Amino acid sequence: xxxxxxxxxxxxxxxxxxAGPYATLLLAGLGATVIKVEKPAGGDVxxxxxPYYGPxxxxxxxTHDDDMSLSxxxxxxxxxxxxxxxxxxxxxxxxxDLVRDADVVVENYSPGVTRRLGIDYAAVREINPxxxxxxxxxxxxxxxxxxxxxxxxxxxxxxxxxxTAGEPGEGPVRFGLPIGDLLAPLFAVIGTVSALLQxxxxxxxxxxxxxxLGALTSLIACEPFDALEAVGMPQRTGSMVPRLAPFGILPAxxxxxxxxxxxxxxxxxxxxxxxxxxxxxxxxxxxRDARVRNADELHALIRDWCRERxxxxxxxxFTAEGVPAAPVREPREAVRDPLVREREEVxxxxxxxxxxxxxxxxxxxxxxxxxxxxxxxxxxxxxxEHNDHVYRELLGYSPEALAELAEQAVI
Numbered sequence: 001x002x003x004x005x006x007x008x009x010x011x012x013x014x015x016x017x018x019a020g021p022y023a024t025l026l027l028a029g030l031g032a033t034v035i036k037v038e039k040p041a042g043g044d045v046x047x048x049x050x051p052y053y054g055p056x057x058x059x060x061x062x063t064h065d066d067d068m069s070l071s072x073x074x075x076x077x078x079x080x081x082x083x084x085x086x087x088x089x090x091x092x093x094x095x096x097d098l099v100r101d102a103d104v105v106v107e108n109y110s111p112g113v114t115r116r117l118g119i120d121y122a123a124v125r126e127i128n129p130x131x132x133x134x135x136x137x138x139x140x141x142x143x144x145x146x147x148x149x150x151x152x153x154x155x156x157x158x159x160x161x162x163x164t165a166g167e168p169g170e171g172p173v174r175f176g177l178p179i180g181d182l183l184a185p186l187f188a189v190i191g192t193v194s195a196l197l198q199x200x201x202x203x204x205x206x207x208x209x210x211x212x213l214g215a216l217t218s219l220i221a222c223e224p225f226d227a228l229e230a231v232g233m234p235q236r237t238g239s240m241v242p243r244l245a246p247f248g249i250l251p252a253x254x255x256x257x258x259x260x261x262x263x264x265x266x267x268x269x270x271x272x273x274x275x276x277x278x279x280x281x282x283x284x285x286x287x288r289d290a291r292v293r294n295a296d297e298l299h300a301l302i303r304d305w306c307r308e309r310x311x312x313x314x315x316x317x318f319t320a321e322g323v324p325a326a327p328v329r330e331p332r333e334a335v336r337d338p339l340v341r342e343r344e345e346v347x348x349x350x351x352x353x354x355x356x357x358x359x360x361x362x363x364x365x366x367x368x369x370x371x372x373x374x375x376x377x378x379x380x381x382x383x384x385e386h387n388d389h390v391y392r393e394l395l396g397y398s399p400e401a402l403a404e405l406a407e408q409a410v411i
Contacts, residue, residue, distance in 0.1 A: 003372055003373055004030060004031025004372055004373060004374065004375065005030050005031055005369065005372050005374075006027060006030040006031040006032040006193075007031040007032075008031075009027075009031070009032040009033070009103040009104065009196065010032065010033045010035065010101070010102040010103050010104070011024060011027050011028075011032045011033065011034045011035065011102065011103065011104040011105070011106060012035055012037060012095075012098050012099055012102045012104065012105045012106070013034050013035060013036040013037060013079065013106055014037050014086075014105065014106065014107035014108075014109070014114075014119075015036075015044075015106055015107060015108045015136070016038075016044045016045050016046065016108065017044070017045055017046060017108070017181075018046070018071075018075070018152075018178065018181040018182070019108055019136050019180075019181045019182070019184050019185050019212060020106060020107065020108030020136050020185070021044065021046065021075040021076070022075060022181070022182060022185040023106055023134070023136060023184075023185035023186075023188045023189050023192075024036070024079065024106050025074075025075055025077065025078065025079075025363075025376070026185065026186075026189050026365060027104070027106070027189060027192065028077070028078030028079055028376065028378075029078055029364070029365035029374045029375060029376045030365065030367075030374055031372075031374070031375070032103075032104070033080070034078060034079040034080065035079070035080045035082060035098065035102075035386075035390055036076070036079045036080060036081045036082070036381070037082055037083075037084050037086070037095070037098070038081055038082070038083050038084070038383055038384070039083065039084075039085065040083040040084070040085055040384070040409055040410075040411060042383075043081070043083070043383040043384075044072065044075075044076075046069060046071040046072050046075055046076075047068075047069050047071075047072045047383065048069065049069045049070070049071035049072070050069070051069075051070055052067040052068060052069055052070065053067065053068060053070055053073060053351055053354070053357050053360070054066045054067030054068065054351075054354065055067075055354065057358065058070075058360075066351075066353055066354065068351060068352070068380065068382075070349075070357075070360065072380050073349055073350075073351060073357065073362070073379070073380045074349065074362040074363065074380075075380070076379075076380030076381055077350075077362070077376040077378060077379060077380050078375070078376045078377070078378050079378070079380070079381060080381060080385075080386035080389065080390060081381035081382065081383060081384055081385050081386055082384060082386055082387050082390045082391065082411070083383060083384035083387060083411050084098075084410070084411055085409060085410050085411070086117050086119060087117065088408075088409075088410050090405065090408070090410045091410050091411075092117075092118055092119065094391070094395075094405070094410065094411070095119055096127050097395050098390075098395070099124050099127055099128050099131060100127055100128055101128070102128065102131065103130070103131070103132060103196060103199075104131070104132045104133075104134065104192055104196070105124055105131060105132075105133045105134065106134045106136070106188070106192070107119075107133075107134070107135055107136075108135070108136040108137060109135075109137075110137065110138075110149055111137055111139075111140070111141055111142065111143040111144075112143065114135075120133075121133040121135075121207040125205065128205070129203075129204060129205060130199050130203060130204065130205045131205040132192055132195040132196055132199060132205045132206065132208060133205065133206070133207050133208065134188050134191060134192045134195075134207075134208040134210070135207065135208065135209050135210070136184050136185065136188050136210050136211075136212070137150065137209075137210075137211055137212070138150020138151075138154070138155060138211060138212050138213060139211050139212075139213050139214075140209055140211040140213075140214060141207075141209045144211075144213065145158075150180075150212050150213070152178040152179070152180040152181045152212075153174055155180035155181075155212045155213050155216055156174055156175060156179065156180055156216070157172070158213055158217075159180070159213060159216040159217045159220055160217065160220050160225070161175065161179070161216060161219075161220060162174060162175075163235065163236060164220070164223075164225060164235060164236060165236065166236055166238065167236065167238040168234050168236050168237065168238065170236075179216065180212045180213075180215075180216050181212065183212070183215045183216055183219070184210050184211065184212040184215040184216075186215075187210045187215045188208065188210040191208040191210060192208055195208050228243070240295070240299050242292060242295035242296070242299075243292055243295075244260075244262040244292075245262075245267075245291045245292055245294075245295035245298050245299060246259055246261045246267060246270055246291070246295075246298055246299060246302055247259065247260055247261060247262055248299065249328060250302060250303055250306040250314070251303065251306060251307055252306050252307070252309060252310055252311045252314055253307065253308060253309055253310050253311075254310050254311055255310075255311040255327060255328060256311070256327070256328040257306060257311055257314045257315060257318075257325055257326070257327060257328065258325065258326050258327075258328055259302070259318065259323070259324070259325050260324040260325070261323050261324065262288070263288070264286075264287065264288060265322075266322070266323050266324065267280075267285070267288075267291060268280040269318070269321035269322050269323040270302065270318065270321070270323055271285070272321050273317040273318050273320065273321045273323060274301075274302060274305040274317070275305075276301075284297065284298070285298055311327045311328075312327075315327055335361050336361065341361075343364075343366075343368060344364045344365070344374075345363075345364045345365075345366040346361050346362070346363065346364055347361065347362055347363075347364040347376065348360075348361055348362075349361055349362040350379045351379065352379040352380060352381065352382065364376065384411070387402070387406075387411055388402070391405075391411065
């Protein structure tokens, strides 16, 4: 479709697991033609992630040929799948044909693997000087500590993020969302699109190098955690944030409420909402610095008021006074919010042969354009589903050549 921002661009997708495939999912949603290159035997490791969906519904183990991993159903949308053995010299020749007229290559191999395979940026640049070659890795193209292999929990541990959540004095807290795996792809897409714009101006592509550790640690550096500690403000404050008081998560009779009232105006609104307007003139709570000094006392006062009321009543009371507050929702409820569904930031999940996956939703492209559209309309492909389309129709291989490559397990 020509009304998508990246329409006409071709991306060769060498990624697997989560970080790389999420980046190429976004590029596909922005309109690029994404050709996912997978191993002939097994393909992307995400194809074996439980649970699966098939004729029998959701299952923990694959029981039918049409069963497909939910991971692949989500991450494979909008992409074409071809199989190719990149360790075979004939496979490298096919790869050269794929990248010759492409705009982008995205890979998330461990550092050094693409060079050993002969498909690194230097090799691809010889074939196509305009190529934007994006690498997503744990620690960057130069490699990292230990084995050099990065899992989300390893990156969370090294970034310091595990020590920013939880109660003071307790052990580290792993984020339930794989934030390291999901953050790096966002920067990778920003870098890829930026490099494409530059290539349009200069005629030269470049290597875009994004590390999971660097992406997450850069966000840690957005907050002055070490400076806070230096002046006696704890880095870890649990459910409340004393330096922004009143601010945090409060228990209600039937759940929890998030409250964000760091300014004088918001704080005074809280006092009115809880029936204590006189606190605005109290020297302990009237001004921001005083509230910070007396945060524990203030939060205890508000917490006691909340415990006896429902979430709905608390949010209504705060909202009526113009105070930012919201219910703390379970993921299942959050992804079914009509607002995010209407904006297609969350969309229904579709199986390529069985249609809509009952009661399961997936990420959309959370960007709205006034003069363009995003789309992940094409369901996830079967392994090698588009071999004929890509190799014969797009690259011009003869049926005989394709049959020979398949017979020799090159594709």
